[in-house]
Amino acid sequence: CANLKFVYKLLSEPCDLIVDLNSSYSKTSTLITRAVRAPRSIAFDKGKGPAGVFTELVSAYPKSDLADNALYWNAETYYTVKDYKKAAALFNEAVEKYPSGNKAPDSLLKAGFSFMELEDMERARTTLDALIKRYPGSEAAVTAKKTLEKLSSEKGEKNPYKEGTR
Numbered sequence: 001c002a003n004l005k006f007v008y009k010l011l012s013e014p015c016d017l018i019v020d021l022n023s024s025y026s027k028t029s030t031l032i033t034r035a036v037r038a039p040r041s042i043a044f045d046k047g048k049g050p051a052g053v054f055t056e057l058v059s060a061y062p063k064s065d066l067a068d069n070a071l072y073w074n075a076e077t078y079y080t081v082k083d084y085k086k087a088a089a090l091f092n093e094a095v096e097k098y099p100s101g102n103k104a105p106d107s108l109l110k111a112g113f114s115f116m117e118l119e120d121m122e123r124a125r126t127t128l129d130a131l132i133k134r135y136p137g138s139e140a141a142v143t144a145k146k147t148l149e150k151l152s153s154e155k156g157e158k159n160p161y162k163e164g165t166r
Contacts (some may be wrong), residue, residue: 068094068101075107080116088114105131105140112144125151 054074075090089150091111095104108131115124124142135141 062097068098068103071097072103072107072110077109079110082117084114084117087111088118099134105138106136108134109140109144113146116147121151 002021046144054077056072057064057070058074061067071094073092075087077095078084078090079087088111091107091114094101094107095111098104108127112124112127112131115121117129125148128148132141132148133146
């Protein structure tokens with residue numbers, strides 16, 4: 001997944017990010033710059049590093065156009081370090097707080113994947129199904145359908161999302 005590779009790169013090595021300080025996003029961009037430049041080795045559980053900066057961004061600017069993205073990327077930082085329980089909670093929070101945001105479908109998808117990693121297949125299926133129903137035209141919904149097809153075939157079940165069964 002391109003997003004996961006980007007986050008891994010973002011977390012594993014400092015990178016340069018040019019910020020237009022004249023833009024209306026200067027304060028939020030500055031916080032994002034801090035998140036991008038923070039090394040992966042900084043402790044996540046102490047509110048430092050990328051996760052802490054994304055949390056700070058959402059707290060300081062909850063109505064910013066970037067707030068839903070910050071919450072999504074905050075969740076991605078936990079997913080990347082395999083804290084799937086925290087990641088799922090944050091992905092779900094992103095959908096609850098910003099249901100019309102551009103990251104809402106992807107947040108539900110990643111929440112479903114987090115539940116799969118936690119081996120909570122019932123919640124994974126419920127979450128992926130909710131994604132398909134709430135955001136049917138999204139790319140995330142297409143991925144959710146494929147994932148549910150795979151889960152159903154592994155279990156020997158009939159999948160309502162498989163092509164030709166509707």
